Amino acid sequence: KAGVTQTPRYLIKTRGQQVTLSCSPISGHRSVSWYQQTPGQGLQFLFEYFSETQRNKGNFPGRFSGRQFSNSRSEMNVSTLELGDSALYLCASTERGPSYEQYFGPGTRLTVT
Amino acid sequence: DQQVKQNSPSLSVQEGRISILNCDYTNSMFDYFLWYKKYPAEGPTFLISISSIKDKNEDGRFTVFLNKSAKHLSLHIVPSQPGDSAVYFCAAVGQGGSEKLVFGKGTKLTVNP
Numbered sequence: 001k002a003g004v005t006q007t008p009r010y011l012i013k014t015r016g017q018q019v020t021l022s023c024s025p026i027s028g029h030r031s032v033s034w035y036q037q038t039p040g041q042g043l044q045f046l047f048e049y050f051s052e053t054q055r056n057k058g059n060f061p062g063r064f065s066g067r068q069f070s071n072s073r074s075e076m077n078v079s080t081l082e083l084g085d086s087a088l089y090l091c092a093s094t095e096r097g098p099s100y101e102q103y104f105g106p107g108t109r110l111t112v113t
Numbered sequence: 114d115q116q117v118k119q120n121s122p123s124l125s126v127q128e129g130r131i132s133i134l135n136c137d138y139t140n141s142m143f144d145y146f147l148w149y150k151k152y153p154a155e156g157p158t159f160l161i162s163i164s165s166i167k168d169k170n171e172d173g174r175f176t177v178f179l180n181k182s183a184k185h186l187s188l189h190i191v192p193s194q195p196g197d198s199a200v201y202f203c204a205a206v207g208q209g210g211s212e213k214l215v216f217g218k219g220t221k222l223t224v225n226p
Contacts, residue, residue, distance in 0.1 A: 004156070033213070042218035043157070043202060056213045090156050092214075100145050100206045102214060104156030 002027065004093050004105035012111045018079040021108045025072050025093030031055075032074040033102060034066060037088040046089075049074055081112045116140045117205050119217035127225055132190040134220050136203030139184065143205035147214070148177060148188050151200045160201075161188070193224045 005024045013019050025032050033056075034046040045058040049068035066076040072093075078085055088109050092102035118137045126132045136146075144165040149157035163170040163177045163186065170177050176189045190197055203217040 035214075035216075043204075043214075043216040045213050045215065048213060058213070092156075100147060100214070101159045101162060103159065104149075106154070106156050 004091055004103055006089075006091050006105040006108050008108060009106065010109045010111075012113060013081050014113055015081055015083060017081050018077065019081060019110060020075055020077045021089055021091075021110075023074045023076075023091030023093075023105060025074070025091075026103055029093035029095050029103070030072050031094045032068055032072060033092045033094075034074070034076050035090045035092065036060075037090060037107070038086075043090065046076065078110075083112050086110060086112045115218075116143075117203055117215050117217040119201075119203055119220050121220050122218070123221045123223070125223045125225060126193050128195055129192045132188075132193045132197065132222055132224065134188040134190075134201050134203075134222065136186045136188075136217055137184060138186075138205050140205070140207065140215075141184070143207035143215070145206040146177070146179060146186050147204045147206070148175075149202045149204060149216075150197075151202060151219070157202055190222075193222075195224045195226050198222055198224050 007022045031050045033048040035043045037043045048056040052068045063079045068074045088107045090107045092104045094102045116139050147162040148160040150160050151157040161172050161175045163179050179186045200219045200221045202219045204214040
């Protein structure tokens with residue numbers, strides 16, 4: 001099976017702009033989670049979607065939002081970008097059930113200038 | 114409040130020796146723990162996991178030990194190889210079956226030839 005794919009891989013935006021990141025999970029995986037990785041904070045959970053519903057949300061401001069489509073593909077959006085939003089954004093997918101083993105994509109490196 | 118802590122940001126060992134990476138957690142509701150390995154410019158890769166009903170899980174050169182009373186787990190790599198050089202993240206899951214992973218900040222392991 002193909003792995004988790006994320007597009008784009010790299011992105012440069014300026015403060016105040018908005019950005020949309022895309023994630024395609026492994027075929028058959030219905031749960032998609034998003035994480036932000038920064039050097040100082042490690043990986044921090046943003047949100048999780050299952051069957052097009054947000055099932056869990058981390059402690060991020062409302063500028064961060066996401067959605068999931070019927071084919072399990074997911075997008076996350078960040079509005080009114082701030083310099084501190086510069087990070088690696090990782091998407092992970094997992095099969096439904098008791099498995100907690102999430103499979104990560106390569107990430108999207110977002111730089112806000 | 115950081116619920117999963119990896120207090121050693123880095124560790125350096127000689128090839129062939131044992132690498133021991135440590136992780137502490139504060140939330141007693143966590144019931145499943147995972148270790149991920151991350152190379153630069155790639156997403157984290159699942160390595161090994163352990164349920165809270167066990168105290169040890171082994172997979173080849175990798176063994177994870179769990180001490181629930183101390184809220185501590187460790188990852189042993191024996192023997193260590195240069196290709197093991199990466200950042201290792203400890204993660205915990207629990208709280209009602211949520212797929213949310215709570216990560217530590219990671220330990221950078223360097224295995225010297």
